[in-house]
Amino acid sequence: MKRKWILLKITLLLAGLIFLLAFTNKKYQLREVHTVKKMIDYAHGNHFVTEKIVDSILKKAHPDYPHMQMKRVNTRDMEYLLNKDDYISYANVYLENDGVLHAEIKQQIPVLRVHKGEEEYYITDRKKRIPLSKEFSAKVLIADGEIDLNDYKGLVELAQNINEDNLLKNLIAGIRKERENSFILFVDDGDYILELGELENLKTKLENFKVFHTEYVQKSADIPYKKFNLRFNNQIVATK
CATH class of the missing domain: 3.40.50.11690 (Cell division protein FtsQ/DivIB)
Structure with missing residues (x-):
């Protein structure tokens, strides 16, 4: 009897955990990106790339940019389009769980x-x-x-x-x-x-x-x- 009670408790605990994870994931997918942080390297004094240019490139990857649902954000597509630009030597795009999208840009020198x-x-x-x-x-x-x-x-x-x-x-x-x-x-x-x-x-x-x-x-x-x-x-x- 005691063993059955333990098994029941474990089953209920796992069910609750699965429900919580599913709920959290669903909530995450419905959330929108609320901030886009663009970090452009101007250390060498070059200004080929501006925030406006970065915005226009990212919008090609996501027509609803910058108001995107987090589940729809494809950082690989964003990086690909940024790296195709003549004046960008390296781009790194990543999304944090808190809804902040980061775009790190290094310019050609x-x-x-x-x-x-x-x-x-x-x-x-x-x-x-x-x-x-x-x-x-x-x-x-x-x-x-x-x-x-x-x-x-x-x-x-x-x-x-x-x-x-x-x-x-x-x-x-x-x-x-x-x-x-x-x-x-x-x-x-x-x-x-x-x-x-x-x-x-x-x-x-x-x-x-x-x-x-x-x-x-x-x-x-x-x-x-x-x-x-x-x-x-x-x-x-x-x-x-």
Whole structure:
């Protein structure tokens, strides 16, 4: 008799638990998303992506956005559409049980703006080509010439080396591809150019020029040369 009573209590307890879970789940499914938190990374000073743009993309995933029933929210679809955007490098969307939808956005980081004939576009730090934006214009180095996909890796490395150095960042104004495997740099403080050559041994070439600039260019009132060749690892050749 005692065993039957225990079994009955266990059965009733399980039934009550199942009912409670079913009720909670039903209540959860009927609840609506009440807050959308959009976290856009502006750490690098880029403003390609705005909250308005994020809203318009999320609305494509859910026509009833932002007033969605929680059971209908498909975060995978939202992430997919966000990650398809040219200016978004990473998107993470998740929904909390309290009805808060989170959208975390990392933007593309352009390091170069390319002029190639009538074409203009950016190259990002991930060596990806993205179009210019009507929303925002990034302050980055300009590169022109017949630049192709094979040049992206070297150009990104070159731009990053320049941007990470205070002297070079304030001195180098632009990059030009003259012909295959031959690049030159334009400077802001004089009527001369730097012949870089191939996009190889970039750190060595730039370090050599920094020493030369400090020891010679900064101490000279007049520079009689029009060109400095950085192609060689151990010397800089000046040409009038």
